Amino acid sequence: MERRKLLNAFLATASLPAALTLTNAATAHASTLEAAGTTTKALERLRTTLDRIASDHMTPHCNPTDLTSRALAAWRDATALTRTRHDNIARVAQAHAAGLLAGFHTDAGNSYEAAAWFRHAFRASPDTDTSAWVRACATWAPLYRGDHERSIACAESAAGLASRRTPTGAFAYDQLARARAAAGDHAGARTALGTAENALVTTRDEADAPPSLIHYTHRQHATYAADTCARIGDTDIARAWLGAVRSTEHNAMNRALADLTEAECFHRDGRTDEAASYARACLQSVSPEHRNDVITGRARELATLFRDTADTASTRELRDYAATYSAAA
Template structure:
């Protein structure tokens, strides 16, 4: 049953406090569970009624009153079936009505057990709303609301949940934790971002949602990309590609685009171009919903933001500029940070084409026009990358000195 419904040994083990290897052996009949404590723990974790395992009714079970001795074993599906067949075949007696009532109550309880608390739906809606990004909010203010809503998931994780509800809780936790990590990354808090990506990855794995797990890994790969470790980024991006598989999904497309950036920065042009081609092929096959402009999907606009960086790093300034222009044209609501990064990529293209003075002026203009909340973190790091790419012999030139001073400030 677990396999049929996509419930992994890992998730069963986590719920019941057992190692996944032990769960697998029990499932295959290679080991047995014999201690009363373990049996009770499994029953409570997986919401198995006590009668199914020879136990008394568990504390969380809602036992219904029994009005006839023949219904004492009514919780046993086989006994209930025999009672129904026997009594209904004879006549509509009190025994038959009692058996029907208990059957109805049992079904009602089973249906209720599969229903998640109402506020979980609200938190799922909140996660979807946060996925639309900053929308002009300062990252710190955005983070405050997101972290506050994430904290409300904790009670759902602490209390026993039906499997279907726990899957929803873990999926929402994975999405929110991943978005918290994205904001921390944008703000330049690299170590904290990595911790939150680890939390998001664990939640995604427990939910069984491979595409969410791949999305988390691909987003995490962007941390070492932007902080000077492209080889580590390439490893994460390739892991994301493997988890996502070959189907045209948002996660698979993002993973390929991020891999292209990582390989370009690591001076592996062949691998970078292969990843660019794969990303372009995948995005052409995405459906309209998957191409929506959110953090959890993969829009064409964001696709070109990634390609802008990859192609700029490859030195393909013609195609990089085309991606920059396309990204800006596709959305009139492009975030302040995204516009800034595209402008710095454009300036880097200008530097690569030989006009370093103009490139420095453009980056200085971008940085000085930004609000304080946007001048640190990712934007600062991307501008610093441009400065470091300028040969030392040019560092005494006025425009280069101005860029250095703005970065230092």
């Protein structure tokens, strides 16, 4: 018994430094877990914020200035999290925030700022799906500027990275279809559009989610498919897609773009005078706060197309109106 007491006393004394070390390690580990839990909660809040911003952009009365301010705050939060978390989740959030900012600046016609934010998004992208999403977003500006070579290059890069069995793959191939259609490559546009549709069929559950700039859905596909089909002259198919768009679309910009797609359908059907009148009426119906460079670019593209086809009073009026559209009352 005495021997056991002595042994226990010796072990207690001998193991004191080790016990202190273990206690310190346990405390440090607990602090690490607490910090990790804090950053995980912060990341969850950030992802929720980004999803809300991306969804709010699709609502009827979104405020572009407010969205840009919120996206900038989200990007700062994401950047801070990348310094404390060494995984890809925070970097994906950072890339999404930068991509949203690039898109908002594209809408506003701030090409320099948009390009800078796209560079941030490219650098932050930690995986091929996020990189594909960023590159697909980057097709918008050159497409509406009429820079076909650049828009096709961006879209092909996105399509090359994206899996054909994901919503991002559908997004990338939809942008490729639009870019090819705008450049006059009708066969290539149809091929890309078919690939986009197949991608959404294989990911139906995800694609049926609420519309968002980050998570590609059937509603966005309908908008882009209508645009592609109108550009290549498949007007009956385009109008079928437009029916789906109008039954679900509430965003002012997207509804205006759908109306301009309808105008192109009139033109492709040989009713250019009617197309010009319809397009002008559509532009006039958009409230000034929702007029942006995307709508203006599309309007000017159509005005040039219609004017080159038929030199009439209606096409000249559309051309003159579109030339000063952003400032029009």
